[in-house]
Amino acid sequence: AQSVTQLGSHVSVSEGALVLLRCNYSSSVPPYLFWYVQYPNQGLQLLLKYTSAATLVKGINGFEAEFKKSETSFHLTKPSAHMSDAAEYFCAVSPEGAQKLVFGQGTRLTINP
Amino acid sequence: DAGVTQSPTHLIKTRGQQVTLRCSPKSGHDTVSWYQQALGQGPQFIFQYYEEEERQRGNFPDRFSGHQFPNYSSELNVNALLLGDSALYLCASSLAGQAFQETQYFGPGTRLLVL
Numbered sequence: 514a515q516s517v518t519q520l521g522s523h524v525s526v527s528e529g530a531l532v533l534l535r536c537n538y539s540s541s542v543p544p545y546l547f548w549y550v551q552y553p554n555q556g557l558q559l560l561l562k563y564t565s566a567a568t569l570v571k572g573i574n575g576f577e578a579e580f581k582k583s584e585t586s587f588h589l590t591k592p593s594a595h596m597s598d599a600a601e602y603f604c605a606v607s608p609e610g611a612q613k614l615v616f617g618q619g620t621r622l623t624i625n626p
Numbered sequence: 627d628a629g630v631t632q633s634p635t636h637l638i639k640t641r642g643q644q645v646t647l648r649c650s651p652k653s654g655h656d657t658v659s660w661y662q663q664a665l666g667q668g669p670q671f672i673f674q675y676y677e678e679e680e681r682q683r684g685n686f687p688d689r690f691s692g693h694q695f696p697n698y699s700s701e702l703n704v705n706a707l708l709l710g711d712s713a714l715y716l717c718a719s720s721l722a723g724q725a726f727q728e729t730q731y732f733g734p735g736t737r738l739l740v741l
Contacts, residue, residue: 549732556630556716556732557669603668612682613659614718614730616668 515540515608517587519617527625532576532591534620536604539585545607546587547614548578552600560602563587574598599624628653630719630733638739639707647702647736651719657681658700659730660692661716669716675700676722704738712740 520535538544545564549557561572568580578589587604601621605614631650639645651658657676661669671684675694694700698719704711714737718730 547729554734556734557718559729559731562729605668612657612674612676613671613684614661614669615671619666619668 514615515544515606516615517546517604517606517617519602519604519620521620522618523621523623525623525625526594528596529593532589532594532598532622534589534602534604534622536578536587536589536617537585538587538604538606540606540608546578546580547605547607548572548576548587548589549603549605549616550600551603551619557603560589594622594624596624596626598622630717630731632715632717632733632736634736635734636737636739638741640741641707641709643707643740644703644705645707645738647704647715647717647738648699649702649717649719649733650699651717652731655719655721655731656698657720657722657728658694658698659718659720660700660702661718662686663714663716663735665713672702707740709740712738714738 517538547562548560551557561570563580571577576591601619603619604617633648659674660672663669673683674681678694689705691703714735716735717733720728720730
């Protein structure tokens with residue numbers, strides 16, 4: 514079964530610093546990959562998705578992610594962190610032929626002033 | 627354009643009771659999926675409904691059942707509640723078709739506490 518692993522349950526960066534959230538997937542075929550963000554007491558909001566059109570995917574709020582097949586990775590980055598980026602981030606895979614999302618455990622991002 | 631809405635926002639039940647959660651999809655969407663998110667974990671897929679039928683199901687017992695209405699809204703029912711059913715229940719809507727690449731839009735969730 515396809516799955517995703519998010520390395521680091523908690524990441525802390527300073528305001529203005531680079532944000533890097535790691536996600537690795539297990540799949541024998543190119544999957545469809547997503548990053549979602551969850552603010553406290555809210556549902557999930559889509560940041561970006563990879564559907565094989567381009568390996569570098571740009572999303573909302575200045576986030577982007579790069580699909581690297583050789584590394585089976587889909588890491589999320591943002592050049593300069595803002596206080597409003599503090600939230601829980603989830604990587605998810607949608608297996609081809611399946612009607613569902615499989616989520617990672619999540620990474621809590623904390624921004625230090 | 628209204629997004630995905632869910633009701634109620636919070637719910638407290640006792641063990642053994644039954645609960646019904648409701649979801650209205652984003653305008654124009656015809657597919658509804660339900661997820662369970664336990665505290666500190668990622669959401670787990672429960673099932674998906676399309677054309678008023680369950681299209682796919684995750685690894686959840688039969689105590690979890692659902693329904694989709696002709697207007698595409700959906701209900702999630704959980705019978706014989708257990709303490710472990712305490713979680714945030716998320717509804718997501720999408721368009722039919724190649725659903726594995728369709729974006730799922732999530733509602734704010736219903737937080738269920740079982741005592």
